[in-house]
């Protein structure tokens with residue numbers, strides 16, 4: 001079931017897909033993992049198992065099924081902290097709908113009167129870019145949009161971090177550029193009384209290591225971008241949770257309720273971002289995805305290396321094509337491009353009829369791509385562990401062929 | 407143009423498949439924009455066009471440009487054909503209402519109206535117009551035809567009284583009675599549907615309810631120069647009018663009606679109906695010989711017969727026939743022969759026995 005059992009010879013590698021994704025039509029080339037990754041069979045099985053074997057509510061029932069759910073959910077919370085080398089003394093894992101929801105739950109409940117400004121960057125996804133606007137308006141503070149270098153670094157002066165709420169991504173969904181100096185940023189912010197909330201949506205599947213030891217105050221990401229079912233994850237410092245001014249409240253997060261008041265369950269801080277019933281099956285299957293990611297060795301290779309080699313091939317191949325402008329400064333698992341000869345949407349539709357699934361448009365980064373860089377809609381390929389070298393070759397050849405129709 | 411064509415096509419296929427209704431709705435958004443002179447929603451247009459071109463792009467990328475032009479041309483054709491068919495449906499419907507035939511220029515070709523003989527018009531066809539580079543005159547004809555139909559709408563709604571259209575020297579199948587209303591049958595002696603209507607009237611005993619009179623109207627055929635649609639109809643009409651001027655004294659049924667009865671109901675010894683015989687077998691002289699033979703049998707003296715023969719080709723009779731033609735074409739304005747005016751209405755074509763009772 002797991003990657004360690006994969007075939008390990010190079011001819012098999014050229015033509016066959018990881019067994020975990022063998023349900024895929026051999027002619028389908030899925031290159032939209034940045035939006036949501038495909039799910040390995042073991043993850044689907046875990047979800048199915050929950051629904052068919054112990055479909056119970058978590059955190060509130062005494063029967064066996066419920067006990068089993070509670071154990072599995074606790075295991076999932078712990079697995080996330082272990083993955084990021086975080087202590088459960090300082091951090092908790094909460095689940096929500098997606099990255100966007102996670103960021104909003106935090107930002108919209110930050111208290112009045114303490115913070116001086118909101119800082120974000122120009123290449124943020126709308127899930128960061130927009131909530132920082134409403135946050136600044138609600139708190140009545142300034143909002144600063146900083147630039148990122150072509151390699152992904154944030155350019156700031158430490159004064160700007162004074163009591164600042166910094167919300168930035170650790171990996172861009174346009175071209176995969178990374179915030180390599182994340183540790184320094186967090187340290188500088190903390191020194192000035194600021195906090196840092198990281199949008200790690202594009203980091204967790206293939207580059208979670210860069211977040212280890214960064215000491216961010218919160219890290220939000222989407223399980224559906226890391227081979228798990230649709231689910232949002234928030235890893236948050238307990239101190240930040242305690243400071244929140246809770247507005248979004250409901251069942252499953254209180255220890256007592258009177259006629260006009262309620263007391264949050266302080267012994268279970270994770271629940272405070274989880275009003276109402278949770279997606280238990282998805283959380284359990286997410287746990288399985290983490291296990292799978294930990295164990296998978298595609299065709300005997302290290303999984304990051306495998307992804308990097310595919311990214312390299314894709315980047316180099318596309319860059320060499322005439323009339324194609326690749327946005328990326330360098331190879332990553334996400335490559336975006338445009339052509340002055342053919343509209344990206346048309347190219348995406350053409351590719352689709354050849355079985356190649358790629359995204360076209362602005363990928364929720366309208367400000368950066370359209371307003372700031374004045375670019376036309378882009379075409380984006382994003383790689384996942386479901387992809388093969390053959391997928392990449394076919395894709396490059398197909399793009400080359402289609403460009404001849406322009 | 408592409409959006410409108412897409413809308414038309416999608417609406418048609420979404421009748422059969424719900425899957426396309428969503429797309430058809432989107433296409434309608436585009437069409438609505440076009441109709442209000444805003445630019446088409448390019449997103450939808452481009453997406454649909456790209457989907458259509460995708461297969462070509464994958465197989466033969468170099469042909470995408472040509473295929474794209476093809477789509478635009480095809481769209482134009484689809485829209486043009488649709489607009490034209492809507493126009494034809496509207497025009498035909500209006501004609502059916504006004505004249506009882508969807509094609510007034512050729513009533514026999516319209517299966518929706520009652521069966522009738524057409525009054526052919528000399529309007530050039532679309533193909534001939536193109537050949538002669540006279541598209542403008544074809545268009546002018548087309549729209550003046552529609553104009554005429556629209557102008558004739560009130561005639562459809564008016565209260566028709568046979569008395570208002572009676573010819574000079576009207577004769578009645580049975581003796582005129584004050585107590586019966588009048589009916590007027592306009593027919594061509596050669597037209598098979600006129601024969602049918604006459605026989606229906608006999609079966610329904612129509613003449614016992616109405617004072618039935620008639621106008622014999624030989625349908626002209628402009629395609630044969632001065633000819634007529636049925637070659638001997640004019641000769642017969644001349645004789646009928648002459649007999650009205652010189653009636654058969656003391657006859658119970660007027661002589662002209664007797665002749666009509668023979669043409670419409672009797673057959674020759676070989677079994678061929680006289681109408682067919684006159685239309686197909688006999689020439690003008692032979693027709694006259696037959697008529698004279700009948701007049702003799704009916705009781706006309708030989709002198710009277712030769713007087714009638716002379717009268718038939720006199721200016722007097724020609725004038726009567728000309729006046730009758732004017733009544734038919736300018737007053738009744740029918741395009742279908744037979745036309746029967748009775749009971750406040752003008753009926754074009756054969757009328758069922760039931761409706762005559």
Ligand SMILES: Cc1ncc(COP(=O)(O)O)c(C=O)c1O
Nearest residue numbers: 098099100125127169173201222
């Ligand atoms: C960098 C980044 N941030 C945030 C998001 C939002 O993720 P979700 O749609 O799961 O909330 C995405 C999704 O593509 C993303 O790429």
